[in-house]
Amino acid sequence: MKIAVCVKQVPDSWAEKKMVNGTLDRENVDAVLNDLDEYAVEEALRIVEAHGGNEEGGPHTVTLISMGPDRATEALRKGLSMGANDAILVSDASLAGSDAIATSAVLAKVIADGGFDLVICGTESTDARMSVVPAMISARLGWAQLTFASKVAVDPAGKVSITRVTEAGVDEISADFPAVLSVVEKINEPRYPSFKGIMAAKKKTIEQKDLAAVGVAAQSAWSQVNEATPRPARAAGVKVNDEGDGGSALVTFLAEKKLI
Amino acid sequence: MSTVLILGDFSGDKATKTTAELATAGARIGAVTAVVLAPAGKGAALAATVNQGPIQSVIVLESDDFASHGVAASADALANLVKEKSPAAVLIASHAFGKEVAARVSILTDSGIITDAIDVAADLTATQSVFGGSTTVKSKVSHGTPVITVRPNSVEADFSASTPAIENGAATVGADAKKAKVSSSQPPVKGGRPELTEANIVVSGGRGTDGNFTAVETFADSLGAAVGASRAATDAGWYPHSHQVGQTGKTVSPALYVACGISGAIQHRAGMQTSKTIVVVNKDPEAPIFDIADFGVVGDLFNVLPKATEGVLAKKG
Ligand SMILES: Cc1cc2nc3c(=O)[nH]c(=O)nc-3n(C[C@H](O)[C@H](O)[C@H](O)COP(=O)(O)OP(=O)(O)OC[C@H]3O[C@@H](n4cnc5c(N)ncnc54)[C@H](O)[C@@H]3O)c2cc1C
Ligand SMILES: Nc1ncnc2c1ncn2[C@@H]1O[C@H](COP(=O)(O)O)[C@@H](O)[C@H]1O
Numbered sequence: 001m002k003i004a005v006c007v008k009q010v011p012d013s014w015a016e017k018k019m020v021n022g023t024l025d026r027e028n029v030d031a032v033l034n035d036l037d038e039y040a041v042e043e044a045l046r047i048v049e050a051h052g053g054n055e056e057g058g059p060h061t062v063t064l065i066s067m068g069p070d071r072a073t074e075a076l077r078k079g080l081s082m083g084a085n086d087a088i089l090v091s092d093a094s095l096a097g098s099d100a101i102a103t104s105a106v107l108a109k110v111i112a113d114g115g116f117d118l119v120i121c122g123t124e125s126t127d128a129r130m131s132v133v134p135a136m137i138s139a140r141l142g143w144a145q146l147t148f149a150s151k152v153a154v155d156p157a158g159k160v161s162i163t164r165v166t167e168a169g170v171d172e173i174s175a176d177f178p179a180v181l182s183v184v185e186k187i188n189e190p191r192y193p194s195f196k197g198i199m200a201a202k203k204k205t206i207e208q209k210d211l212a213a214v215g216v217a218a219q220s221a222w223s224q225v226n227e228a229t230p231r232p233a234r235a236a237g238v239k240v241n242d243e244g245d246g247g248s249a250l251v252t253f254l255a256e257k258k259l260i
Numbered sequence: 261m262s263t264v265l266i267l268g269d270f271s272g273d274k275a276t277k278t279t280a281e282l283a284t285a286g287a288r289i290g291a292v293t294a295v296v297l298a299p300a301g302k303g304a305a306l307a308a309t310v311n312q313g314p315i316q317s318v319i320v321l322e323s324d325d326f327a328s329h330g331v332a333a334s335a336d337a338l339a340n341l342v343k344e345k346s347p348a349a350v351l352i353a354s355h356a357f358g359k360e361v362a363a364r365v366s367i368l369t370d371s372g373i374i375t376d377a378i379d380v381a382a383d384l385t386a387t388q389s390v391f392g393g394s395t396t397v398k399s400k401v402s403h404g405t406p407v408i409t410v411r412p413n414s415v416e417a418d419f420s421a422s423t424p425a426i427e428n429g430a431a432t433v434g435a436d437a438k439k440a441k442v443s444s445s446q447p448p449v450k451g452g453r454p455e456l457t458e459a460n461i462v463v464s465g466g467r468g469t470d471g472n473f474t475a476v477e478t479f480a481d482s483l484g485a486a487v488g489a490s491r492a493a494t495d496a497g498w499y500p501h502s503h504q505v506g507q508t509g510k511t512v513s514p515a516l517y518v519a520c521g522i523s524g525a526i527q528h529r530a531g532m533q534t535s536k537t538i539v540v541v542n543k544d545p546e547a548p549i550f551d552i553a554d555f556g557v558v559g560d561l562f563n564v565l566p567k568a569t570e571g572v573l574a575k576k577g
Contacts, residue, residue: 019395036508100373101366126507129390129530130375131356132363135331139367144439145332148356164330166356167457167502167510169447173330175440185508186501222372222403226385229396234552237538239545242559247567250539251575253555257537259461259516260483260572 001051001060001156003044004116005084006107006137007037009068009075010127019228023097024127026069033075036122038190041079043152043183044120045191051156054085060156061085063114067095067106073206081193081201088114092211092218099221100128104136109216110209112141117177118160123148123184134182144175147182262290262348267297267338267361268310268318269353269412272447275309277458280417282351282410283313287418288382290348291316294424295341297334297431298322307426313417315424323431325438327445331357332437335364340432342369342405349384354409355457362409371404378414378513378534392526393533412457413513448502454486456503461516462535464488464505466528468521468542468561471498475565476520482572488512488532490522506531520561524549541565 011029048060064087121134138145149162161174264286269278286292303320325333366373377386465476489499507530517535540553
C-alpha cells in the first residue's frame with residue numbers, strides 16, 4: 001500500500017493571529033504541524049503497521065504531502081520523526097495567499113502523480129478551519145470520499161471502510177482503493193516521536209517542488225478578503241465571588257440583559 | 261430578478277429553522293429557490309415542511325443515491341442543478357455535511373467558496389468571524405457562482421409562512437460520486453432539549469462537573485436551553501460526543517452561553533466565542549474563561565447553579 005497523508009503547517013493555536021493585506025500573517029508567528037493532522041499521520045502508521053509495517057524496502061509506505069512556505073519542512077520533520085517514510089513539499093512564491101480551491105488543485109495533482117492507494121487528511125486546519133480540502137481532493141480526483149472517520153479498517157487487497165461521525169449521525173461507509181479519508185481527533189492518540197525516530201527523520205527525504213515541477217498553473221484565489229477588523233475587545237465583564245448569593249446575582253444579570 | 265439556490269436543511273423529516281435563515285439571507289440577493297434532496301418517494305412530504313421564510317419555489321430532487329452514497333451524491337445532484345439554473349449564489353448550512361457538499365459543488369462548478377459566514381449581504385459580501393472570534397472579516401467570491409455556507413443561528417430569520425411552488429427535477433449523480441457506499445446510517449439520538457447549534461441558550465459543563473451533569477441539566481431546563489460539554493467531559497464519557505462544543509465539536513453562537521466548570525482552553529473557545537453573552541461559573545478565579553466572560557461567578561457550580569435555577573424559576577412564576 002502507498003498511503004499519502006496531507007499535513008499543513010499552521011500558526012500555533014495559542015499565537016495571536018493577524019491579517020495583513022487580506023491574508024493571514026504567517027511570517028511573524030510560531031508555526032507547528034496542524035495538530036489535527038497528527039491524527040492522520042498516526043492512523044496511516046497504524047494501518048501499515050497492522051499489515052507488516054513500512055520498513056525500507058517493504059511493501060508499504062507513508063508519504064507526507066504539504067503545500068506551504070519553505071519552513072513547513074519543520075512540520076514535516078515532526079511527521080517523519082513519528083515514522084512516515086518521506087515527504088513532498090510544494091513551495092512556490094506564487095502560492096502565497098492561496099485559497100482552498102488552489103490548495104486542493106496542487107495537492108490533487110501531487111497525489112495523482114504519486115500512485116497512491118489512500119490519502120488521509122485531518123478534518124480541519126486550525127487556521128483556515130474550513131473542513132473542505134479533503135472533499136475537494138476527492139472531487140478533483142474522482143476518488144471515493146470517506147471523511148470524518150472515527151474508525152478505519154483497511155484490507156490491503158484494496159478495500160477500506162470507515163465509521164463516519166458527524167452532527168448528522170453515524171454512518172458505516174466503504175469503498176475500493178483509491179480513496180480520500182479524513183480522520184477525527186477521537187480516532188487515536190498520536191505517538192510522541194522517539195529519540196530514534198527524531199534521529200532517523202534527519203536522514204529522510206523531503207522532496208521540495210515548485211509549481212512548475214508539480215505541473216499546475218498558478219491561480220489567484222477565487223475569493224477575496226476586502227475588510228478585516230479586530231473584534232472590539234469584550235468589555236471587561238463583571239466578576240463576583242459566591243458568598244451564597246452568586247446564583248441570585250447571576251439571575252439578576254440575566255434579567256437585566258433581558259435573557260430571561 | 262436573479263435566483264438564489266439554498267440547500268434545504270432537514271432534521272429527520274422536517275426542515276430546520278436553518279432553512280429559514282438561509283432563505284432570509286438569500287432573499288436579500290434574489291428570489292429564493294429551496295432545493296430538497298430526498299429519498300425516492302419522500303420528496304413531497306419533505307418539501308411540504310419547507311414552509312417558513314421568504315421562499316419562492318422548491319425544487320425536489322429524488323434519488324436513493326443520497327442515502328447510499330452520502331455527500332458526493334448530494335453534491336453531484338446540486339452541482340448539476342447549479343449548472344442548469346446559473347443562480348446568483350448557492351447558500352448551504354455550515355455543518356460537516358453542508359461544508360463538504362459546498363466544497364464539492366465549488367470544484368464541480370468552478371466556483372469560489374466561503375465557509376462559516378455569519379451574515380451575507382445583498383451584494384454577496386459574506387461576513388465571517390475568524391481566529392476564534394478575534395477578527396471579523398468581510399469577503400467576496402470573485403469567480404463562478406458564489407458558494408457560501410452560513411452558520412446556523414447567525415442570521416436573524418424571517419419565519420413568516422410561505423407556500424412556495426413545488427416542482428420536481430431530475431437528480432443526476434455521476435459514477436465517481438457513487439464510489440463510496442453507505443451500508444448503514446444512524447441518526448443522532450435526540451433528547452427533549454433544543455438542538456445545540458440552533459439553541460438560543462446553551463449551558464455547558466466541563467471537568468468541574470466531576471461527571472455529574474444534573475445541576476447543569478436542571479439549570480439548562482429552567483432556561484429552555486441546550487446542554488453542551490467540554491472535551492474533558494465527553495472524553496471521560498460523562499456526556500455524549502455529539503454535545504461537545506469547540507474546535508473538534510460543534511460551533512455555537514447562541515444569545516447566551518453559560519460555561520460551568522470549564523477552564524476555557526483555546527479549543528473550547530473556538531466553538532463558543534461568538535456567543536453574544538457569555539456567563540461563567542468556575543471556582544478558580546484565574547481560569548482563562550473569565551477573560552471572555554460578560555458575567556462570572558467565582559464559586560462551586562454545585563452551589564451556584566441550584567440557586568440560579570431557583571431564581572430563574574421564581575422569575576418565571
Ligand atoms: C486537537 C484537540 C482538539 C480539541 N478540541 C476540543 C473541543 O472541541 N472542545 C473542547 O472543549 N476541548 C477541546 N480540546 C481540549 C482542550 O484543550 C481542553 O483540554 C478542554 O477543553 C478542557 O476541558 P475543561 O475545561 O472541562 O477541563 P479543565 O481544563 O480541567 O477545567 C475544569 C475547570 O473546572 C473548574 N472546576 C472544577 N471543579 C469545579 C466546581 N465544583 N465548580 C466550579 N468550577 C469547577 C476548574 O477550576 C477548571 O477551571 C481539544 C484538544 C486538542 C489537543
Ligand atoms: N496546505 C496544505 N497542505 C497539506 N494539506 C493540507 C493543506 N491545507 C489543508 N490540508 C489538509 O486538509 C485538511 C482540512 O483542511 P481545511 O479544509 O483547510 O480545514 C487538513 O487537516 C489537511 O489534512
